[in-house]
Amino acid sequence: MKTMKLRVLLLASAFALTACGSPEAATEPAAQPGGVNITANQNRVHADKVDAIAALVPAAIRARGTLVVGTTGNGTPPLSFRADDDKTVIGVEPDVASLVADVLGLKLDLQATSWENLFLSVDNGQYDSGFSNITVTEERKDKYDFATYRKDTIAFEVRNDKNTTVREAKDIAGLTIGVGAGTNQEQILLRWDQQNKSAGLAPVKFQYYQATSDYYLALQSGRIDAYVGPNPTSAYHVAVEGKTKIVGSVSGGGTIEADIAAMTKKGNGLVNALQQALDTVIKNGRYAEVLKRWNLTSEGLPASEINPQGLPRK
Incomplete structure (x- = not known):
């Protein structure tokens, strides 16, 4: 964690700063190198709730009012990593998860964890979903459902x-x-x-x-x-x-197309809501704003798909 913070701070001190646009630009903190905001004050892009899609969320999650999302928060920028306060988890993965929670009318409960524990915690129901640069594979589809949102x-x-x-x-x-x-x-x-x-x-x-x-x-x-x-x-x-x-x-699959997707426990009833929420923010442009923030426009998908063909079994 200290190594990540040092690297980010060294980068921040070395280059000229430029503004990063957002709906709350007036309160945006000092921009960082390359226009990337690495502070805890992210001013994330947000989306409106869509009642018809929110109604697809399983009743227990709706009653709780939160979408519990696991992510590997100590990872490498810009996926899911610690801000310059060494605590707040930021990156493209939390941003996409936040958009989905908005559409579903839920508060995002972001849980930073290890890669191994991410799968275990989705499997046992501790987390509703995982957003952490997870590639769809045929083997993973045995235990999990997927809603795609980025090219691998x-x-x-x-x-x-x-x-x-x-x-x-x-x-x-x-x-x-x-x-x-x-x-x-x-x-x-x-x-x-x-x-x-x-x-x-x-x-x-x-x-x-x-x-x-x-x-x-x-x-x-x-x-x-x-x-x-x-x-x-x-x-x-x-x-x-x-x-x-x-x-x-x-x-990422070489000659086989590979996709990054939101992961949830197979058959728990959440994947349709995730897919439709992702499709909504793809179509209304909020998703494109998030990808642009992190210089990942080239990885955008035209639509979200449930359980597409994954990388083959080993």
Whole structure:
């Protein structure tokens, strides 16, 4: 937590500040680098209640008056992370969850937790839903229902002075690439690298570090040519740091389209309300405002879908 706070504060002190528009602009705190507000005073985008959709919420949740949402609050910006007070959970995931709660006429009860506990707590009913960059998979659909709200995208990030574009396997031949071990993006790169070697092209040199900040230090120093990670992380870094750029992207499923979704316990009756609430804010523009706040417009979906085809079973 202290490391996250230090990193965010260092970024905040290093760059010029610009305004971030909102309906309450007059009370907006001093804007942060790249127009990203990292303070506890988020002035979130809000939506109006829709009675017909609110009526779809299971009676027990309506009676309670809150939507209990789990999220990994100690994660990496801009998904779900701690504000500069080191306490308040902010990011695109809390913002989307807040919009859904508004449409359902419920107060958002945001619970920060670990990735492992997130699934357990939705499964046992402690949390109504999870909003935490959760990819739809066929295996997860056995136990959970999903309502989609973002594309799952992986980005290739390089320094601004690099003349590199990545569209297919051959574009990474011979590069030194930083990637997290055991991740979807590593699996995609390994497949691409094998294709290249079979075609007689130069192999990739893979570099592994312990933290995202380590990858960015390696990228800036030239120890790696590119960093491959979740698009939201790279998009945030590009907007705030200003020294790197995204030069290509691929679905989190590689050749298979992948989606990020709100997760709820299978068969608990909540998924229809979640999907219709998401569809409402997608159509009325509030969703687009949230994505723009976090430089994630490219991950927008035209509509929310319940339980689409997920990544295949392992």
